Amino acid sequence: MEGVLEFVGGPLFRLTFAIMILGLIRIFALAIWGSLQAYREAGDKVLPGKLIVRNTVGWLLPIFRLWKTRPIYSLVSFLFHIGLILVPIFLLAHIRLWRDSIGFGWPALSNNLADILTITTIVAAVALFIGRITSRNARFISRPQDYIWPLLLAIPFVTGYVCNNLRISATVYQWMMLFHMLSAELTFVMIPFTKVAHCVLVPLSQLVSNLGWKFPAKSGEGVAETLGKKEMPI
Amino acid sequence: MIDKLSDEELKHAFKTERKPEVVEKQKLNVRYHVEDPVVEGRAQKFLEAFAAILKNTNYGFVLDQYVRSSAKCSRCATECQVYQATRDPRDIPCYRSELLLSVYRRHFTVGGLLKGRLFGSGYLTDEKVNEMAESFWNCTACRRCSLQCPVGIDHGLVTHLGRYILSEIGIAPRALVVSTREQLEGKTGNTSAIPVPALLDTLEFLEEDMLEEKQVEIKFPIDQENCEYVFFPAVSDFLMEADTLMGNAAVFTATGDSWTIGTGYFDGINYGLFYSDRMLDRIVKKVVEETKRLKGKKILIGECGHASRSAKYFVPVFCGGKDAPPVINCMEYLWEQLKKGRIKLDPNVITDVVTYHDPCNISRQGWIIDKPREILRSFCKNYVDMEPKGMKNICCGGGGGTVSIDEIRPYRTSIGGKAKAEQVRKTGAKYLVAPCANCKKQLRELMEDQGLDVEVVGLHDLVYKAIIFDESLKKKAQEQVPQPEESEVEK
Numbered sequence: 001m002e003g004v005l006e007f008v009g010g011p012l013f014r015l016t017f018a019i020m021i022l023g024l025i026r027i028f029a030l031a032i033w034g035s036l037q038a039y040r041e042a043g044d045k046v047l048p049g050k051l052i053v054r055n056t057v058g059w060l061l062p063i064f065r066l067w068k069t070r071p072i073y074s075l076v077s078f079l080f081h082i083g084l085i086l087v088p089i090f091l092l093a094h095i096r097l098w099r100d101s102i103g104f105g106w107p108a109l110s111n112n113l114a115d116i117l118t119i120t121t122i123v124a125a126v127a128l129f130i131g132r133i134t135s136r137n138a139r140f141i142s143r144p145q146d147y148i149w150p151l152l153l154a155i156p157f158v159t160g161y162v163c164n165n166l167r168i169s170a171t172v173y174q175w176m177m178l179f180h181m182l183s184a185e186l187t188f189v190m191i192p193f194t195k196v197a198h199c200v201l202v203p204l205s206q207l208v209s210n211l212g213w214k215f216p217a218k219s220g221e222g223v224a225e226t227l228g229k230k231e232m233p234i
Numbered sequence: 235m236i237d238k239l240s241d242e243e244l245k246h247a248f249k250t251e252r253k254p255e256v257v258e259k260q261k262l263n264v265r266y267h268v269e270d271p272v273v274e275g276r277a278q279k280f281l282e283a284f285a286a287i288l289k290n291t292n293y294g295f296v297l298d299q300y301v302r303s304s305a306k307c308s309r310c311a312t313e314c315q316v317y318q319a320t321r322d323p324r325d326i327p328c329y330r331s332e333l334l335l336s337v338y339r340r341h342f343t344v345g346g347l348l349k350g351r352l353f354g355s356g357y358l359t360d361e362k363v364n365e366m367a368e369s370f371w372n373c374t375a376c377r378r379c380s381l382q383c384p385v386g387i388d389h390g391l392v393t394h395l396g397r398y399i400l401s402e403i404g405i406a407p408r409a410l411v412v413s414t415r416e417q418l419e420g421k422t423g424n425t426s427a428i429p430v431p432a433l434l435d436t437l438e439f440l441e442e443d444m445l446e447e448k449q450v451e452i453k454f455p456i457d458q459e460n461c462e463y464v465f466f467p468a469v470s471d472f473l474m475e476a477d478t479l480m481g482n483a484a485v486f487t488a489t490g491d492s493w494t495i496g497t498g499y500f501d502g503i504n505y506g507l508f509y510s511d512r513m514l515d516r517i518v519k520k521v522v523e524e525t526k527r528l529k530g531k532k533i534l535i536g537e538c539g540h541a542s543r544s545a546k547y548f549v550p551v552f553c554g555g556k557d558a559p560p561v562i563n564c565m566e567y568l569w570e571q572l573k574k575g576r577i578k579l580d581p582n583v584i585t586d587v588v589t590y591h592d593p594c595n596i597s598r599q600g601w602i603i604d605k606p607r608e609i610l611r612s613f614c615k616n617y618v619d620m621e622p623k624g625m626k627n628i629c630c631g632g633g634g635g636t637v638s639i640d641e642i643r644p645y646r647t648s649i650g651g652k653a654k655a656e657q658v659r660k661t662g663a664k665y666l667v668a669p670c671a672n673c674k675k676q677l678r679e680l681m682e683d684q685g686l687d688v689e690v691v692g693l694h695d696l697v698y699k700a701i702i703f704d705e706s707l708k709k710k711a712q713e714q715v716p717q718p719e720e721s722e723v724e725k
Contacts, residue, residue: 031295038295043550043551044547046555137311137323138308141306201299209386222291234513
């Protein structure tokens with residue numbers, strides 16, 4: 001068991017973490033590259049800068065705009081995101097591991113706060129899942145990944161909480177830790193290839209949507225030519 | 235926002251005028267008339283058109299962003315007036331976009347192509363193309379949903395692209411295609427097929443009217459070179475919105491600035507914005523060409539939302555970016571002049587309750603919102619706003635070109651416009667000011683079908699009623715006024 005834990009916590013962690021980071025860098029770089037390319041080709045290079053910045057910041061910190069529609073869903077979703085972002089990065093136990101391997105750490109959340117955030121994240125994940133399966137609309141537009149994600153993300157939080165807070169035997173602890181790491185590593189691998197990629201794409205989304213309307217000057221003629229419709233009457 | 239429509243209302247909204255034999259022949263069950271769609275190999279042709287568009291445009295990188303980040307939260311549904319009226323999940327903006335995004339994912343991304351190869355599934359079918367043909371024209375392209383998408387997807391842009399691809403395989407509302415054909419290739423060169431002599435007659439007639447009503451010589455200058463402004467209203471205004479045009483002319487008479495209407499091209503309408511970027515491109519080029527022919531300095535667009543947006547945002551795109559002639563909307567001009575004190579409006583003329591409808595195409599991106607309100611408040615005693623307004627306004631229900639599709643009027647005035655009708659009803663307004671040819675037509679039909687006694691007018695219509703001319707202009711007119719009897723005899 002120890003050997004398995006060591007492998008899962010060592011090489012497998014490094015591999016899956018690298019897949020996530022490299023995958024996200026790739027997606028982010030592609031979006032930046034696409035934006036630059038689109039800007040270069042755009043017939044009109046005047047962008048509504050203020051509006052883009054306002055909306056980007058507004059949706060990255062949606063404290064003021066979420067509540068106007070669907071307040072309960074918004075609150076649940078908001079809390080879910082807060083825990084998801086803060087706990088894995090700022091948990092003391094995680095920071096210690098980083099310090100051991102890379103030589104430096106960063107300030108941690110207090111254990112109490114981390115516990116509260118963990119529980120809210122678990123509750124929010126379950127609520128989001130229930131919301132999705134019980135709403136006719138949500139079911140209609142959902143793909144398999146939309147159901148899987150909240151549950152999958154809850155697993156490392158549940159197992160982490162159990163390991164940190166409950167009195168359990170060493171064997172159970174080891175199994176829990178194994179599940180904790182494996183489920184987290186599974187999310188790492190899936191993140192760049194599924195909708196959770198929005199974690200790096202949201203900062204660019206307003207820019208991309210605005211650039212989308214800035215067509216290349218020759219695009220109309222180009223399409224006509226490719227389709228062989230240049231001389232064709234309407 | 236609004237309650238779901240009753241089954242009766244929904245049945246009425248979705249009734250179709252299309253003959254079953256045409257539907258059968260075209261293999262296309264949509265409610266708008268279509269001229270000549272591709273029937274054989276429709277899905278394949280759709281993919282070819284999609285590929286051609288991706289090759290020559292930047293849509294690909296936008297779609298990449300959208301397929302990667304779409305979280306399917308359905309938050310957009312709360313903002314969509316069409317969805318609110320039907321409560322049909324197929325009207326959730328995110329679902330509408332997914333129709334096209336799924337095609338992109340399957341046929342134009344490596345992952346999708348691999349998956350398709352491995353499992354041999356998901357190839358685009360004619361049925362799916364037909365579903366898009368229906369769905370993309372159920373949307374009013376108001377882009378209100380884009381304000382609510384946490385991951386920043388502009389569903390309006392996806393619908394816009396979807397319509398463009400469909401149009402390349404012959405699927406677009408006949409009303410729009412026929413008008414655009416006349417505008418770009420027809421004898422008259424405008425969407426309403428008004429010949430130049432008829433235009434000149436109309437304007438002369440309006441000038442006589444204005445002289446009689448205002449005792450001031452108000453002119454529509456024709457083909458004058460080197461003017462500050464070359465004027466392009468929605469051409470239908472020459473037939474339907476005389477009061478708006480008279481307001482425009484009155485404002486210029488009062489300020490004395492130079493403006494002109496060109497007989498080479500005088501149509502601000504651009505249905506390309508609604509169904510084809512290729513047409514959008516060709517039409518804005520005509521506007522710029524005429525402005526250059528007349529050596530005008532600026533392009534002035536009349537009261538029309540989509541005409542204003544297509545000129546303001548797409549003249550630079552297709553006609554030289556910063557070097558393209560500047561575009562302004564007539565309300566911006568009026569506001570400037572009012573602020574400079576060059577326009578005087580009588581505050582005692584319009585005493586009834588007035589409210590203002592923001593056309594989506596000029597308000598959604600925050601372009602013109604406060605200026606018309608300031609103008610109206612300056613002389614209308616009883617001005618009230620609707621809620622929500624400005625960037626968050628509710629569409630008239632005929633946006634995105636749907637207003638020109640007469641055969642879907644029941645859809646527009648029930649599903650599309652229900653939310654707007656409720657909003658207007660709450661204000662108790664006598665005058666509903668809608669500075670847009672499309673909105674005006676839709677709102678008049680909406681008021682009629684929803685049983686509201688509200689007069690839909692343009693902003694310049696009210697300005698025309700209230701404008702105060704300098705005494706010197708009146709004197710000048712008196713000196714030049716012809717004997718009425720003589721002109722009657724001549725006629």
